Amino acid sequence: MSVLPAALQLGSLRVETPVVLAPMAGITNAAYRRLCAEQGAGLYVCEMITSRGLVEGDTMTRSMLVFDELETVRSVQLYGTDPVYVGKAAEILCAEYGVAHIDLNFGCPVPKVTRKGGGGALPWKRNLLGEILEHAVRAASAYDVPVTMKTRKGIDADHLTYLDAGRIAEESGCAAIALHGRTVEQAYSGQADWSAIAELKASVGIPVLGNGDIWEAADAIRMVEETGVDGVVIGRGCLGRPWLFRDLAAAFAGDEVATLPNLGEVASVLRRHAELLCQHMGEERGCKEIRKHIAWYLKGFPAGGELRRAMALVDSLATLDVLLAELDPTSPFPVLELGTPRGRQGAPRKRVVLPEGWLDDTDGSGCVIAEDSHDTSGG
Missing domain, CATH: 1.10.1200 (Non-ribosomal Peptide Synthetase Peptidyl Carrier Protein; Chain A)
Structure with missing residues (x-):
């Protein structure tokens, strides 16, 4: 049995409870982050924004960078496919918005994103992934702000990327990597592969966060025990149940978890x-x-x-x-709902939409990917 982590250390940032709220488009705005923070400790990440939109001063992008007055630790997930844009966006977040943590999204399974080579498709281009991470880390390190990344197992079962992504994240100076135990092809269907999370944890020297199928606090503890991860990322499990963060704080502290609200x-x-x-x-x-x-x-x-x-x-x-x-x-609380999926599920993709010739090589150096300043996603 693994010893439960007392806290999560991301570079200079210490998160007292090793729990991270996954950014979800249209969900994790300042109000929801405040609500979750009132329930328990953790790191609460802003909705994902695009690097191009931020750098070019897009009004919609800037309007999403709103923080609650009590939000002392500002965390933002950044999406980008161009290393230069990502680096500039990271600098803006640090210099103008005072963020304490930047997470890079390489896990989105949405077709409009993957067809451009973004999201969960991008880690297939190993060199491009490294270039993006290096630009972000270089920009953020000037402000002592840690950079992490979130990804998936790969594009599909025949095109896995997570172990290479972990190696590249570590070599690039990332403070941690989070893995959703599904492929892009699976989207949110089926069951998350926690064994892949354990394999990634064993292969890198930076903290690893596990994501996928954590519906109750007991699931988070089981994931830590089975995989050895340093913390967990909570997405759909907290929809309509922000008190899950109170349960998680209690569970990681070794206290009894008994939140079944009427x-x-x-x-x-x-x-x-x-x-x-x-x-x-x-x-x-x-x-x-x-x-x-x-x-x-x-x-x-x-x-x-x-x-x-x-x-x-x-x-x-x-x-x-x-x-x-x-x-x-x-x-009374409907106990039959305990442990059941919430939010998006659906069926696996019939095929993952990718740019023509995307799988022909794994290089990507100098690769130019069109990035829409209004792209939105999750992981």
Whole structure:
């Protein structure tokens, strides 16, 4: 059995609980990060932004770089395919936004990203990957800011990249590497391969974070015990369940984990989430944003179809309060939901969309990949 890590050390940055909130487009905004941080310790990463959009001053990109007033450790995930743009973007994040951690995304399985050679497709070009990492690390190191990367096992079972990616990350000076135990072809389907995470951990000398199929705190502990990872990355498991971070903090501290909130307690967290969204975005937009979270919060709880439909159209905090009052606060947590997937799942890709000739070689030196300043993704 592996000894549970007491903290996660990323260069000069110490994360007291070895847990990282995965950046999720449209989810991990400042309000949600604040909500999760109120539940437990960890590192909470901003929504992914594009290097080109940041460098060129794109309004949408800049608008995503919003931080809560209590967010003392600013962490941002950066997407990029051009080493020079990534280096410049890393410098901007450090110099102008005071970030304490930069994560580079090489795990996105979305076709619009992989067809350009980005996301989970990029690590196939080993030299290009190294060039991007080196530019980012060089720029961030001037500010003593650690750079990490997140990736997947590879493009598909016949084109694996994770062991080479780990080696390149270490050689480039990255502070850690996170591995989602699925290929691009799998997307979010099937089961994450934790054995690959263990293999990566055994092959590199930098911290390794494990990602994939962590739905409960017990899953995180099991991953550490089975793979020896230095920490875990939480994505879909916290959708509608931000208290998972409280459970994780307790589990890594060796304390008893017993968070099974009744419907009244869940409604209170949902209301707090909506309140924070409205504080950051204004009430109209904040209420529109909370709509997509409501089904996740109420999953498995008794709530009639008419009530759910009304909540999906909520347009003010006052209306939300009226609707929440219709729920039975004494309804117990639906234990059958424990350990079940949340959020995106779907089927494996029939094929991974790649640039023509992408798999012909693994070099990529001097390779130019078109990067849209509005590309969004997750890993």
